[in-house]
Amino acid sequence: MSYTLIQATDTPASATFAALLGHAVALAFAWVERRARDPMLPLGLFSSRPFSVANLASFFLYGGLAGLFFLMPIQLQVTAGYTTLAAGLALLPLTVLTLGLSARGGSLTKRAGPRVPLAAGALISGLALVLATRVGRDASYLTDVLPVVCLIGVGIPLITPPITVTVLSAVPDARAGIASAVSNGVARTAGLVIVAALPLLAGLPQNAASNPAEFDRGFDACMLICAALFVAGGLIVWFGVPRPAAKVPDEPICRHHIFR
Structure with a gap:
């Protein structure tokens, strides 16, 4: 694909x-x-509505994240003139926020169930990608780049724990391992497919990185597409995940899996 x-x-x-x-x-x-x-891969797993809905939403949500993580560093270097090191450091607050808020995201999921945090995280991340269209040649780090980074850093901890909880709660304990593997596979597949599809959908040629103005135009289109993916993922969760909260395991969400 x-x-x-x-x-x-x-x-x-x-x-x-x-x-x-x-x-x-x-x-x-x-x-x-x-x-x-x-x-x-026992196909019977997909007969569970929460399991199927969570994985479908995961495809859209992690696909949107992959598009941002792939294109933002390139945009900062090609269009905004950042060095490679500066582009990496510009995204550092995202990592700090994600690690710092991951436990709180798990606690919120345990109290409110997965539906509300997932939808909120999707909408926050979608807003961040709309704001990302302001990142360009004359962008200010404090007013243009940092708000995007911070919003994504808040959105990820609201997305990852509920996805994990919904997937694992939808299957018997004996199938927890394969369910987790499927969820991770969907996330990885989403990244591969969406990153490959974005240049085609945005009309970006393969040599666009050599033309800052053309890449900037394509970047804006890609960010809006990724924002739409987040909105779609949020809607899938809101209308697809049953209102009664799924049973949440007592064990805390492992921070190691926050960047699946």
């Missing part, structure tokens, strides 16, 4: 073949797993 999206413009014939081959392999995998005595 990623190859198809990346090469869709330059080599459409090979991209089409790759898409067909990928879909054929996916269908074959599902066919084998459905008939296997001990499947690697």
